[in-house]
Amino acid sequence: MPRNQRYDVRPPQAPPVPGPAPGARGTDRCPGGLRWAAALANADWHVTAPLLVSLAAALGTGVHTVTAALGAYALGHGLALPLWGRAADRYGPGRVLRTGLGLAALGSAACALCASGSGWLVLRAATGAAFAAVTPAVALYCHESGGTAPARQRRFADVLAVSAAAAVLAPLGAALLAHAASWRLVFLTLALLTAAAAARATALPSTPPPPGRPARPAGVRPPPSARPLLVLLVLLGLGAAEGAVLLALPALLVPALAAHGGGDGTGGTAVAMAYGAAVLAGGTLLRRSGIRWPPARLVAVGGLLGVAAALTGAARVTPAALTGVAVLLGLSWTLLHTTLQTWLPRLLPAHRRATAASLPATAGVLAGGLAVELAAPQLRAGRTAGVFLVAAALCALLTAAGAVLARRWTTRHVVPRVAVVPSATSVCAPSAGKVSGTGQTRKTRHGFVSSRVRIDRRTRGTPMSRRILVVLSEYGYWGEELIGPLETFDKAGYHVTFATPTGKRPVALPPSMDPDYIDPPLGRSVTTPEMAAKVKAVEASDRLDHPLDLSSWLPDRPYRSKPYFLRDWEAYNTRLEKVQEQIADRYDALLIVGGSGPIVDLANNWRVHDLILAFYALDRPIAAECYGVTCLAFARDQEDRQSIIRGKHVTGHCIEYDYLDGTGFVGTDFNMGPPPYPLEYILRDATAPGGAYHGNFGKTTSVIVDYPFITGRSTPDSYLTGQKTVEVLENGLRQWGFKAQPKD
Numbered sequence: 001m002p003r004n005q006r007y008d009v010r011p012p013q014a015p016p017v018p019g020p021a022p023g024a025r026g027t028d029r030c031p032g033g034l035r036w037a038a039a040l041a042n043a044d045w046h047v048t049a050p051l052l053v054s055l056a057a058a059l060g061t062g063v064h065t066v067t068a069a070l071g072a073y074a075l076g077h078g079l080a081l082p083l084w085g086r087a088a089d090r091y092g093p094g095r096v097l098r099t100g101l102g103l104a105a106l107g108s109a110a111c112a113l114c115a116s117g118s119g120w121l122v123l124r125a126a127t128g129a130a131f132a133a134v135t136p137a138v139a140l141y142c143h144e145s146g147g148t149a150p151a152r153q154r155r156f157a158d159v160l161a162v163s164a165a166a167a168v169l170a171p172l173g174a175a176l177l178a179h180a181a182s183w184r185l186v187f188l189t190l191a192l193l194t195a196a197a198a199a200r201a202t203a204l205p206s207t208p209p210p211p212g213r214p215a216r217p218a219g220v221r222p223p224p225s226a227r228p229l230l231v232l233l234v235l236l237g238l239g240a241a242e243g244a245v246l247l248a249l250p251a252l253l254v255p256a257l258a259a260h261g262g263g264d265g266t267g268g269t270a271v272a273m274a275y276g277a278a279v280l281a282g283g284t285l286l287r288r289s290g291i292r293w294p295p296a297r298l299v300a301v302g303g304l305l306g307v308a309a310a311l312t313g314a315a316r317v318t319p320a321a322l323t324g325v326a327v328l329l330g331l332s333w334t335l336l337h338t339t340l341q342t343w344l345p346r347l348l349p350a351h352r353r354a355t356a357a358s359l360p361a362t363a364g365v366l367a368g369g370l371a372v373e374l375a376a377p378q379l380r381a382g383r384t385a386g387v388f389l390v391a392a393a394l395c396a397l398l399t400a401a402g403a404v405l406a407r408r409w410t411t412r413h414v415v416p417r418v419a420v421v422p423s424a425t426s427v428c429a430p431s432a433g434k435v436s437g438t439g440q441t442r443k444t445r446h447g448f449v450s451s452r453v454r455i456d457r458r459t460r461g462t463p464m465s466r467r468i469l470v471v472l473s474e475y476g477y478w479g480e481e482l483i484g485p486l487e488t489f490d491k492a493g494y495h496v497t498f499a500t501p502t503g504k505r506p507v508a509l510p511p512s513m514d515p516d517y518i519d520p521p522l523g524r525s526v527t528t529p530e531m532a533a534k535v536k537a538v539e540a541s542d543r544l545d546h547p548l549d550l551s552s553w554l555p556d557r558p559y560r561s562k563p564y565f566l567r568d569w570e571a572y573n574t575r576l577e578k579v580q581e582q583i584a585d586r587y588d589a590l591l592i593v594g595g596s597g598p599i600v601d602l603a604n605n606w607r608v609h610d611l612i613l614a615f616y617a618l619d620r621p622i623a624a625e626c627y628g629v630t631c632l633a634f635a636r637d638q639e640d641r642q643s644i645i646r647g648k649h650v651t652g653h654c655i656e657y658d659y660l661d662g663t664g665f666v667g668t669d670f671n672m673g674p675p676p677y678p679l680e681y682i683l684r685d686a687t688a689p690g691g692a693y694h695g696n697f698g699k700t701t702s703v704i705v706d707y708p709f710i711t712g713r714s715t716p717d718s719y720l721t722g723q724k725t726v727e728v729l730e731n732g733l734r735q736w737g738f739k740a741q742p743k744d
Helices: 032-046 049-059 063-091 093-113 117-131 134-144 149-180 183-203 228-259 266-289 295-315 319-347 350-380 384-412 479-491 529-540 565-586 606-617 626-634 679-687 715-731
Strands: 418-422 433-435 440-442 451-455 467-471 495-500 589-592 622-625 703-706 709-712
Touching (some): 032 063, 032 134, 032 149, 032 183, 049 063, 049 117, 049 149, 063 093, 063 117, 063 134, 063 350, 093 117, 093 134, 093 183, 134 149, 134 319, 134 350, 149 183, 228 266, 228 319, 228 384, 295 319, 295 384, 319 350, 319 384, 467 479, 467 565, 479 495, 479 715, 565 606, 589 626, 589 715, 606 622, 622 626, 626 679, 626 709, 703 715, 709 715
Parallel strands (some): 467 589, 589 622, 622 709
Antiparallel strands (some): 703 709
16 A cells, blocks of 8 residues: 555654753753853843943043943843844744844944944944843743743743853953953953854754744734733833832942942942842742742742832941842842743733743833932932832832732633642552543543643633644645634634644645535535635645644654663653643644544544643643544543543544545545545444434534534534634533433
């Protein structure tokens, strides 16, 4: 049989889940290239402070001019952040990071050669704008590397700790290098290190693509965003409040001490060093401790530390007191900033996540600079207590608003929360995990389990947060069976990610784009000219380009004949657990599109089965059409080998609609004749006992909802399948399209 080897899509060796190997040390750390880039960006920001006098003398200008360059640097950095964020969403964090670091290296090299004060202002502003690319690139990697919210926060804390170390060490190193040689060598060194970081960024590991908004076919209007103005105000407001307090106040500690006669000598140095050391210690502790507090509690604790710091500064201005204030502010910044960066970008859809991360940063940088400019004259006038009391009030407002919004986000803007609870069961003993709220027990790790998944039904997502994973065959999908649900999801404002078994672009079956094709069982055309045009428009667009590669994301099951089967099986289950965490974090529902192609590369594909089982364990909706329903029948727990649709009601391609001849596939001239199996018979056997197959032969449509499954019989049911999936997600629909028989 030609190409029959394509029925077994498993490669000899399963590739690892993208990212660090599960269980490896440093799983929750950012790659070295990203940490290096973040350290350089922060070092460049702080390196000029000890060089002001040398710079003014060498450039033939006043100290006020080179001091103004600090503000120009911050302004350029802040204004460039949203531009880099938009670019990162469009082109990916790797390309943006390499471009930004390359431009920053050129800017630092030009600074080393600068000969005038005006040129220095322009070059520092441009270099700050270039280094701004690091923030959205790091944020996007931290969010799209998978894992739970605590894991993302540990990655942010890791970057924050490295950046704090750079902020402490860079001024010291710059002063020593300038004293030993020249200030120009400082910036030349930065240029060389930044160029090396740009080259190193090419080796950064890739992450699974986030569920983004691909290009839309002509004539399809994008759905309106859900309350975009409110989200924008939240992002900018919290960012501005954070910058006005936690960025401005540390910068005012030394001037406040100086206003009281203690800014010279070791006192000011101790205060400045204490803040950086506290951020470094806080970031390191947060990364290693694995704190799993909810966002609202983290914001509250961080905010209270900030309030306590500001009140301490208002009560007493001495080197010892302000050193304590610096420590409290450093810890407050660590908790608040990493927490806000962990959940704030998730207020916007995944295809705007880098933009969402850059907007609060922009507001924070600009608001912090403005706050310093407004507060500095008050400190010189001796109104130190008033400045700190205002900061305490602002920090209290930030804490209250952040905690309330974090709590509302946790309960309204996410899909049902998934908690992995340790079980008393041994990892090598077959056992079952209970899914609370469903009234049934499920195997969550397919035979060898050590955890159970608990679904919290108190949470309900919003249309803005819905993300659908759509699986298509590489051997041909039926056009309308994609267009129907896809248009429905687009109208609902959902965000769709496409996936195929090996990452190849899916292709529509030619008859599904031909209105003149006569379907043999029906004796008429099943494709209207309008539908044919829609399918061709999607095929001609880039919407289906670069689908998610299931073979590089999900692990393959090891052969039991392998000499180290036990270790391979443990590694397989560990990788599956990691993938399930990623699914819980990224997708709300699964759709398997039908056509003849699924017969070849989806129906008996173990990775597809494990993908379905992961959604099933998470209690997420699973929709399938036509011959895609076969995958549900074959998705089975490896302990009892029973289909997950046992006892359920489903529909699928009934035998009256099967071809007697002409079952073909894209990419091969092989004509199978009739399908290799009658799907109706498989579904009847798989659902028994307690469930049933409903063919509804003779009726125009046949769609069955028996949660978590939404099944559509064939092409005419495509739009209705999409509509029922939306109703399941939004209205809690659990059963539809059949009359359950009373149990004896």
